[in-house]
Amino acid sequence: MGASKSDHFTDEQNELSTLFKALGHPARIAIIQQILETKSCVCGDLVQKFPLSQATISQHLKELKSANIIQGTIEGNSICYCLNPETLNKISSAISIFIEAEKCKGTRCC
Amino acid sequence: MGASKSDHFTDEQNELSTLFKALGHPARIAIIQQILETKSCVCGDLVQKFPLSQATISQHLKELKSANIIQGTIEGNSICYCLNPETLNKISSAISIFIEAEKCKGTRCC
């Protein structure tokens, strides 16, 4: 059968891959960069910046939000999104662990 | 229409998201961890370790390889995979840039 997430993996593996997957779309990278670039946390400016519909952008925001990569707070009748440093740190340290482990490997074949 | 990668994004955005996407599956995280854990670079041991068919694992390895996250060298009649530190560093610094940019933001709303 097809593409089922599977529970054959550890919680850590599932959590990590969920984070990476959320970052695995150019629009979502672009959204993150845009949020970082603008001094004030952007919201619907994104719709004007990118060649995507409002519905599509809202969906991408939702995915980033549910992965805890961004968080939004209501401001007037628009919503203000920021990055969540905690989650970024989580990702960062996972990669660091990979890098360290690779360095410490005695036997190398490639 | 549906899910098309789109060329509305910068090369950087596309490259980055491709890397993250490659990490966006628990099996591929598990494979990376397994490669790091075993002293000698593993190969088909993965097939025994995980509840996935040989074809499926080979496919996941291919994706990691084409994203340059791992590299394999032929050793006897098996193949030995290692992580590619360069690519890991690329990912790491991208995340670091996000973290730094977030820190430097004067105006915060959440």
Place this chain on the structure above:
DNA sequence: TTAATATATCGTAATATTGCAATATTGTTT
């Protein structure tokens, strides 16, 4: 060369993601 072992690829079915128009919701203003 033949048999055995290890990995890759093909074909296909199941499932997930992406994108958008239309619509609903939520908050603001008048």
Place this chain on the structure above:
DNA sequence: AAACAATATTGCAATATTACGATATATTAA
């Protein structure tokens, strides 16, 4: 209240991913 603005959700159609059996390819051993 009604009208407006911003964001979210729903319902699809198009496309991509995932998984695996079957088969192909490559290297080693006999």
